[in-house]
Amino acid sequence: MEVPKTITCVDCGQLAHRLSYPPEEGWEIGDYVAYRCSGCNDRWDLEVCDEDAAPTFVSYASEYRAILEERNRPGGSAKC
Numbered sequence: 001m002e003v004p005k006t007i008t009c010v011d012c013g014q015l016a017h018r019l020s021y022p023p024e025e026g027w028e029i030g031d032y033v034a035y036r037c038s039g040c041n042d043r044w045d046l047e048v049c050d051e052d053a054a055p056t057f058v059s060y061a062s063e064y065r066a067i068l069e070e071r072n073r074p075g076g077s078a079k080c
């Protein structure tokens with residue numbers, strides 16, 4: 001199974017270069033391949049999957065931002 005050397009960052013549209021080296025036996029479905037964006041410097045982890053399926057983008061930075069936003073959200077407890 002082949003994985004691309006570069007992908008397009010879904011955040012900023014710049015090229016993200018692969019960090020992971022291919023295993024000797026080649027990539028297998030379920031492996032994670034790390035990329036570093038040359039634009040926003042985000043790290044992306046792609047899960048190797050069937051060619052039919054769309055690649056899954058996982059950004060730790062984006063997840064971290066989501067957690068922060070969750071924390072900053074008003075609690076919804078209406079105590080007046």
Ligand SMILES: [Zn+2]
Nearest residue numbers: 009012037040
């Ligand atoms: Zn980027």
